[in-house]
Amino acid sequence: MPLEAGPVDRTTVVGGGNTVFPRGEHGKIVDAPATILTSQQRLRLNPNKDHKPDSYEDLQLDFSPVIFSSLERYLPPSMLSVDRDDKAKFMREILLKYLPHGEQNRAQRHRDYKHKIISNYQPLHRDIYTILPSSFFVPSFLKAINENTEESFRSIMSEPTPGIFTFEMFQPRFCELILSEVENFEKWVNEVKFRIMRPNIMNKYGAVLDDFGFEAMLDKLMEGFIRPISKGFHVDDSEVTLNVCLGKQFSGGELFFRGTRCDRHVNSGSQSEEIFDYVHVPGRAVLHRGCHRHGARSTTAGHRINLLLWCRSSIFREMKKYQKDFSSWCGECLCEKKERQHQTIAVTKSELLRKEDESPV
Numbered sequence: 342m343p344l345e346a347g348p349v350d351r352t353t354v355v356g357g358g359n360t361v362f363p364r365g366e367h368g369k370i371v372d373a374p375a376t377i378l379t380s381q382q383r384l385r386l387n388p389n390k391d392h393k394p395d396s397y398e399d400l401q402l403d404f405s406p407v408i409f410s411s412l413e414r415y416l417p418p419s420m421l422s423v424d425r426d427d428k429a430k431f432m433r434e435i436l437l438k439y440l441p442h443g444e445q446n447r448a449q450r451h452r453d454y455k456h457k458i459i460s461n462y463q464p465l466h467r468d469i470y471t472i473l474p475s476s477f478f479v480p481s482f483l484k485a486i487n488e489n490t491e492e493s494f495r496s497i498m499s500e501p502t503p504g505i506f507t508f509e510m511f512q513p514r515f516c517e518l519i520l521s522e523v524e525n526f527e528k529w530v531n532e533v534k535f536r537i538m539r540p541n542i543m544n545k546y547g548a549v550l551d552d553f554g555f556e557a558m559l560d561k562l563m564e565g566f567i568r569p570i571s572k573g574f575h576v577d578d579s580e581v582t583l584n585v586c587l588g589k590q591f592s593g594g595e596l597f598f599r600g601t602r603c604d605r606h607v608n609s610g611s612q613s614e615e616i617f618d619y620v621h622v623p624g625r626a627v628l629h630r631g632c633h634r635h636g637a638r639s640t641t642a643g644h645r646i647n648l649l650l651w652c653r654s655s656i657f658r659e660m661k662k663y664q665k666d667f668s669s670w671c672g673e674c675l676c677e678k679k680e681r682q683h684q685t686i687a688v689t690k691s692e693l694l695r696k697e698d699e700s701p702v
Contacts, residue, residue: 370559377504382436385414387419388415394409397409397429412435416428425517450652454509458537464553468580470558471584474486476512479511479512483506503629505617505633506628511587513624519587520646526553553576559650571628580630580651580652581629582635584628584649585624585647587624593638593640597636597637598616601630601670606672631652
């Protein structure tokens with residue numbers, strides 16, 4: 342499914358050593374069901390691609406502003422011309438209706454947590470909290486984005502193994518500034534003895550970037566820069582991961598990839614052609630499907646910090662519930678399919694030979 346088929350959840354990560362700083366589980370984007378009823382009106386089955394949605398970034402909302410802008414394309418025609426606040430209220434009721442009560446309470450607690458941080462933390466480099474393309478990205482990347490063609494993207498990328506794309510993305514100065522900001526935040530956390538939420542139970546270090554003000558910038562990063570690349574390389578029909586090394590000096594910490602797999606085959610072995618190791622270079626990005634099995638080796642010396650951005654598609658997750666054949670992208674499913682085809686050919690050949698032997702001379 343193309344990303345236009347519905348809103349996509351975005352999780353952002355920055356990590357030191359083998360740790361990451363993700364966006365967290367809050368602000369999940371919900372795809373637009375076609376049968377939701379609110380105020381006796383239905384959402385559209387397909388989005389209105391000709392409609393230009395409003396921006397909701399200046400409103401205090403329960404969900405990410407990007408969700409509302411994406412969902413607006415699914416509103417019934419009679420709702421498209423109403424006041425923005427009325428549209429926001431309409432969409433909020435829909436989203437809350439499909440969010441479990443316990444999840445609503447947890448989301449509210451997280452909003453309170455974020456508000457407490459943002460109200461007290463003083464950013465060190467305020468200019469990086471807003472997308473500044475010419476200051477963030479290397480010229481070659483920016484040129485490819487502006488041209489927005491598969492040819493322009495391929496001109497800056499390499500594909501060292503099928504499904505793994507690497508390219509120069511961030512300028513060294515931007516990497517330095519964001520590292521400095523994260524370090525400043527960690528320093529503030531230690532000084533005020535504020536207990537922050539870490540990325541997950543496996544990471545004892547790091548901080549959720551959205552929690553201290555980067556949410557709007559990162560949403561624009563995904564919408565304006567990562568989504569076009571994902572579409573250009575036809576990996577937008579699944580969940581996509583962007584991994585960018587920010588620095589610093591380090592040894593080890595290589596990424597290793599072991600082939601794409603569906604849920605049923607996630608623990609299966611790897612073919613020799615599926616094995617690939619990648620060495621991080623500061624400022625350089627790696628883009629791959631979320632279902633591409635991967636991991637990171639230990640950092641043996643120094644300090645490695647990476648920024649990760651996970652684009653999660655609830656449409657892709659929902660479709661997997663009904664799909665039975667994953668051979669188009671699961672390596673193990675493809676092997677099983679080929680084996681069934683070989684067996685069918687062998688049986689057919691054997692049957693033909695038998696009939697030939699039984700036929701009268």
